[in-house]
Amino acid sequence: xxxxxxxxxxxxxxxxxxxxxxxxxxPTAAPPPPRPAxxxxxPIPAPLPTPTRGWEDRAVDAGAWRYDAxxxxxxxxxxxxxxxxxxxxxxxxxxxxxxxxxxxxSLRTSAGTDQIRFDGGSATLPNxxxxxxxxxxxxxxxxxxxxxxxxxxxxxxxxxxxxxxxCR
Numbered sequence: 001x002x003x004x005x006x007x008x009x010x011x012x013x014x015x016x017x018x019x020x021x022x023x024x025x026x027p028t029a030a031p032p033p034p035r036p037a038x039x040x041x042x043p044i045p046a047p048l049p050t051p052t053r054g055w056e057d058r059a060v061d062a063g064a065w066r067y068d069a070x071x072x073x074x075x076x077x078x079x080x081x082x083x084x085x086x087x088x089x090x091x092x093x094x095x096x097x098x099x100x101x102x103x104x105x106s107l108r109t110s111a112g113t114d115q116i117r118f119d120g121g122s123a124t125l126p127n128x129x130x131x132x133x134x135x136x137x138x139x140x141x142x143x144x145x146x147x148x149x150x151x152x153x154x155x156x157x158x159x160x161x162x163x164x165x166x167c168r
Contacts, residue, residue, distance in 0.1 A: 055108045055141075055143040055145070055151070055153060056110075056141070058143070058151075058153045059153070060141050060153050060154065060155045061076075061078060061085060061152060061153055061154055062078060062079040063076055063077050063078040063079050063081065063085065064076070064077060064079075065077075065155070065157045065159040065160065066159065067159040067162055067163070071089060072089065072090035072163060072166045072167065073087055073088065073089035073090070073163060074087070074088045074089075074159035074160055074162065074163045075087045075088075076152075076154050084098075085099065085100075085152055085154070086098070086099045086144070086152060086154060087099070088160060088163050088164075089163070090127070090163060090166055090167035091124060093126065093127055093167075094124045094125055094126045094127050094129075094167070095124070095125050095127060095129075095132060095163065095164065095167055096122055096123070096124045097116065097118070097122060097123045097124070097125065098121060098122045099118065099121060099122075099144065099152065100121060100150075101118050101121070101144055101146055101150060101152070102118050102119075102120075102121060102146070103117070103118060103146060103147065103148075104116075104117055104118075104146075104147065105117070105118050105123075105144050105145065105146055106143075106144070106145045106146075107131060107134070107135070107142065107143075107144060108142060108143040108144075108145065109134040109135060109137075109138035109142045110134075110137075110138045110139040110140075111134040111137070111138065112134070114131050114134065116131065116144070127164070127167040127168050128168065132164050133164070135156065135160060136156065136160050136161045136164055137156075138156050139156075140155065140156055141153055141154065141155055141156060142154060142156060
């Protein structure tokens with residue numbers, strides 16, 4: 001091939017290539033996406049009414065259970081107090097509850113409500129009485145309430161179960 005012929009082919013091919021390259025689509029920036037419509041804030045719901053505080057919601061009386069293996073008794077002694085709030089002692093074929101409560105006392109446990117009659121500050125329940133099991137297996141607490149408004153809300157701890165089992 002001669003040099004002249006080569007330059008002729010290059011001279012013809014080069015402009016054609018440039019023309020084809022110039023025809024290529026030039027990318028343009030896409031229009032920005034539309035802005036999302038502002039979302040209206042959801043209205044704040046009105047607060048729920050505060051339920052009345054039942055025995056399950058009251059604070060547990062401050063203190064601790066103490067177990068006396070020799071006397072087969074569990075005593076709940078308040079923090080900083082001198083005398084016990086409640087004593088559960090094995091007495092013959094039953095468990096004697098001793099407290100400052102008097103009259104018909106409501107026993108409230110997670111299993112329900114029962115009545116216990118306190119005469120002279122004490123009540124005796126047979127050692128197989130289901131109310132004792134309701135106390136021992138209540139979820140975290142139980143309450144003794146008098147119609148006049150006196151109430152004890154006590155924690156359920158292992159000392160209660162020990163007295164019941166010792167007496168059975």
